[in-house]
Amino acid sequence: MRCSITKNTSCARWLPGLLLAMAASGMAGAGPVAADNAPETAITADDANPASAANSASPTAGATAAAANRTIRNGDFWRDTSGAPIYSQGGGVLKVGDRYYWYGVKYEEAVRYIKDRKADGASTKFNAVTAYSSLDLVNWTNEGEVIKVAAPGKIFERDAWLGRLGVVYHPRTEKYVLITQYGSKSAGNGVLFATSDTPAGPFTYHSLQTQVANVNGPATGDQTVFVDDDGQPYLVFSNSGERRHLYVAPLRASDFLQVEPATLVHQAPAGGREGNAMFKHNGLYYFCSSELHGWNASRSYYMTAASINGPYSPERLIEGTEADFSHVSQNGFFIPVTGGKQGMVLFAGDRWSNYAGNGDGYNIWVPLTFEGTAPVFHSLSEFSLDPQSGAWQAGKGNNYVRNPGFEADRVAQTGVAGWVVSWTNLKGPSPTVNVLDRRSGRWALTLAHDQHTMGSAVQNVTLPNGRYTLKAWVKSSGGQKVARLYAYGHGGPEAAVSLATARGGWTEVTVPGVAVSNGSVQVGLYSEGRDGQWLKVDDVSLVAE
Numbered sequence: 001m002r003c004s005i006t007k008n009t010s011c012a013r014w015l016p017g018l019l020l021a022m023a024a025s026g027m028a029g030a031g032p033v034a035a036d037n038a039p040e041t042a043i044t045a046d047d048a049n050p051a052s053a054a055n056s057a058s059p060t061a062g063a064t065a066a067a068a069n070r071t072i073r074n075g076d077f078w079r080d081t082s083g084a085p086i087y088s089q090g091g092g093v094l095k096v097g098d099r100y101y102w103y104g105v106k107y108e109e110a111v112r113y114i115k116d117r118k119a120d121g122a123s124t125k126f127n128a129v130t131a132y133s134s135l136d137l138v139n140w141t142n143e144g145e146v147i148k149v150a151a152p153g154k155i156f157e158r159d160a161w162l163g164r165l166g167v168v169y170h171p172r173t174e175k176y177v178l179i180t181q182y183g184s185k186s187a188g189n190g191v192l193f194a195t196s197d198t199p200a201g202p203f204t205y206h207s208l209q210t211q212v213a214n215v216n217g218p219a220t221g222d223q224t225v226f227v228d229d230d231g232q233p234y235l236v237f238s239n240s241g242e243r244r245h246l247y248v249a250p251l252r253a254s255d256f257l258q259v260e261p262a263t264l265v266h267q268a269p270a271g272g273r274e275g276n277a278m279f280k281h282n283g284l285y286y287f288c289s290s291e292l293h294g295w296n297a298s299r300s301y302y303m304t305a306a307s308i309n310g311p312y313s314p315e316r317l318i319e320g321t322e323a324d325f326s327h328v329s330q331n332g333f334f335i336p337v338t339g340g341k342q343g344m345v346l347f348a349g350d351r352w353s354n355y356a357g358n359g360d361g362y363n364i365w366v367p368l369t370f371e372g373t374a375p376v377f378h379s380l381s382e383f384s385l386d387p388q389s390g391a392w393q394a395g396k397g398n399n400y401v402r403n404p405g406f407e408a409d410r411v412a413q414t415g416v417a418g419w420v421v422s423w424t425n426l427k428g429p430s431p432t433v434n435v436l437d438r439r440s441g442r443w444a445l446t447l448a449h450d451q452h453t454m455g456s457a458v459q460n461v462t463l464p465n466g467r468y469t470l471k472a473w474v475k476s477s478g479g480q481k482v483a484r485l486y487a488y489g490h491g492g493p494e495a496a497v498s499l500a501t502a503r504g505g506w507t508e509v510t511v512p513g514v515a516v517s518n519g520s521v522q523v524g525l526y527s528e529g530r531d532g533q534w535l536k537v538d539d540v541s542l543v544a545e
Contacts, residue, residue, distance in 0.1 A: 069139055070384040071395050074327060074364045077114055080132060080142045085114055088130050089362050090163035090350065092225060092333050094176075094199060101199045102132045102140060103178065105163050109354040110362060117440075119357030121295055126162050129178070131200055137335075137346075137387050146201025147178075147194065153186045155205045160184035162192070166225030166333075167199070168233045170256045177256045178203045179225055179235065189219040191235070193257045206257055213261035216245045222289075224333055225251075226278040228308065235259050236278045236287065243272035243292060248308055263309045275300070275331030279345055284373060287312060290331040295355035296410040297325035300347075304373060318368075320377030323418045325408035327379045329364035337390045344369055344390050347377060358407040359441040367392050396544050400463045401523060404540040406434050406443045416445065416457070424454040433457065437536060439473045439506040444538040449480075449529035457537075458524040460489075465519060467545040470495070470511040472525075475536040478502025480529035485509060485537070488524065491517030499527070499535055506538070512545070 072078075078086045091104025108125035112118065129147035132140040150156040165180030175195045182192035190210035194203035211218055212235075221238035228234065232250055239245040249262035265287060275290035275298065285305045290298035300321040303312040318326075329349030336345050349364035367383065368375045379402055382395030403418035414430040415421045421433050431448055433455075438444040447455040470487050476499050486496035492515045499509065514521065523542055527535040 071382060072138060072365050072385070073382050073395070073397070074366070075359060075361050075381055077361055078140070078363055080140045082142060084142065086132060086140060086363075087111065087127075088132060089352065090165065092166035093335065094167045094169065096169070096199050098135060100134045100137055101143070101167065102134065103146070103165060103167050104130055105165065106130050106145070107354065113354035117357070119353065119355055121355040124161055124355070125158055126156065126160050127158075129162070129165065129203065133200070137385070143200040146196065146203050155187060155208075157184055157186070160187070164223050168225060168227060168251070168256055169199075171231070173255050175255070176203070179251070179256075181220060181223060182208060183219070189240070191220060191223070191259055195257075209259055212247075212249055212259045214264070215239055215247060215262050217241050221272075222274040222276045224277045229280070234278070234308065235262075236276050238268075238273055238276055238289075243274060244268045244270070246273060246276060246287065246289065248278075248287075265305075265310045265312050266303060266315065268315070273301070275350070277331055277333050279334035279336055281336060281345060281370065282373070286334075286375070288318070288331055288334070290326070293330070293410060295352035296330070297328045297351075297356075297358060297408050298330045300326050300331045300377070302375060316374070318375050318377050320379055324379050324403035325417055326377065327364050327366055328358055328403070328405075328407045332364075334368070337385070337387055344392065345375070346385070356410075357442045358410075359405055394464070399541045399543055400461050400468075401459060401540045401542050405438075405441045405538060406445050407441045409434060409443070419445075419457045419459050421455070421457045425451075426453050427451060435536065437475075439538040444536050445525065446534060446536045447525065447527040448532075448534040449527070450532065452530040454526070454528040456524060456526045458522055460520065460522050461542060462520050463516060463542075465516050468514040468516060468521075468542050469545050470514055470523060470540075470542050471508060472540040473506045473508050473538045474499050474503055475506055476501065476503045477529075477533045477535070480527050480533050480535065483527040483529065483535050484525075485511060486524050486526065487511055487514040487542075488522045490514060490521035514542070
């Protein structure tokens with residue numbers, strides 16, 4: 001990330017009754033996306049089989065319009081019930097009665113990126129804090145701009161950094177309190193508080209706290225808001241600067257308008273942590289964070305404790321986030337969903353594509369399930385969810401390939417996340433296999449041959465039995481002895497298409513009728529060539545027919 005106050009992701013949790021404060025950081029929900037088409041396999045909240053899970057979010061929750069749409073599609077720009085783009089980054093969700101309120105930030109760069117896909121990581125221009133409401137976590141109604149950009153030199157000016165926000169409700173003062181990172185040349189850096197009489201705003205500036213007691217340095221690093229079962233909210237954050245010190249601090253009980261002295265709960269390894277967030281599951285507190293990669297994607301980590309102030313377990317990887325760096329996102333916030341024997345949790349990730357250029361969409365939601373106390377990340381492009389029962393299921397349009405656009409790694413690599421790359425007859429060091437010549441996002445896979453070599457990139461996929469279509473977008477020098485896209489080991493004959501014909505522009509190739517009968521398939525790219533021949537591939541997909 002950038003800025004005087006680093007961008008953050010937030011973990012939050014359900015509150016019984018009126019409050020649910022979802023902490024400040026990721027984006028939530030999808031606008032009206034197409035209705036779910038006969039998903040493959042229903043998953044109850046206590047099941048944890050990643051093969052059966054596919055992403056698409058929440059069904060109807062009781063009222064009219066929600067009935068038509070049950071699907072969240074990651075890797076796309078979500079839209080509200082009017083069809084307008086949803087602009088809500090670095091935010092969080094509050095539940096008031098049966099209605100969810102989703103707050104986030106609208107940045108000028110986000111508006112531009114949807115139109116022209118030109119990322120700008122050099123600056124952030126604040127435009128507004130937005131609010132959307134929903135009965136089902138899928139269909140979102142625009143409630144308007146609850147904080148608007150102000151004149152230069154004023155609080156909420158265009159050149160200020162504002163993000164990683166959450167909203168909580170104080171029952172005695174009857175105020176909705178918005179807590180966010182804030183930084184500007186005129187006001188300085190700190191935790192900003194704003195209040196409103198209604199969840200739909202508008203919110204009015206209250207104060208800026210520039211120092212939290214017991215914290216190493218001024219202001220905060222990435223932060224979110226977490227609300228415990230008793231209604232007490234906490235700020236979950238790192239220090240600014242190197243962001244290695246991780247803290248939990250309560251908000252002042254009398255009005256939630258001050259961060260009280262913090263407790264240091266962990267010192268992260270060199271490199272620091274961001275995307276700090278928290279949820280509670282089966283009595284355990286989960287302090288979650290991501291690697292420090294700025295606006296880019298990251299693996300996600302967790303620690304557990306029986307008490308919010310610790311002691312916490314050693315930091316562990318959230319299983320599944322390593323395969324595609326959290327579905328090309330960063331830790332956002334978490335939504336515990338009731339129902340089932342064990343319950344489940346939604347991972348709400350931040351994809352800062354307007355700054356990183358790493359694909360489409362700003363909001364990534366996927367299910368977390370649990371093996372014992374260990375969370376498992378289900379990397380899905382499409383899934384449906386019943387927020388009342390906690391049941392979820394794979395959408396028919398789910399892409400089972402991980403890191404299909406090769407965006408996860410962020411920088412040039414000799415191997416890419418989610419894929420096994422190998423070479424035969426190679427003399428010298430392994431070549432770089434991801435390049436900036438791409439169809440979408442920033443990166444594509446390349447198998448280039450300076451000498452006579454054989455290169456491959458393969459991925460073993462677990463998925464429900466059925467018929468699938470394998471697709472990819474390719475460019476090719478042509479002339480290779482062999483170049484192909486294939487599906488193998490699925491219980492039937494190998495299915496493949498040749499890529500050895502010259503293709504100067506991006507061309508989609510298709511391998512239909514991949515009949516999976518053993519619950520798995522190997523998807524692969526292979527090229528044998530020489531004398532400068534090459535193959536480039538982007539946007540691979542494996543979708544049910």
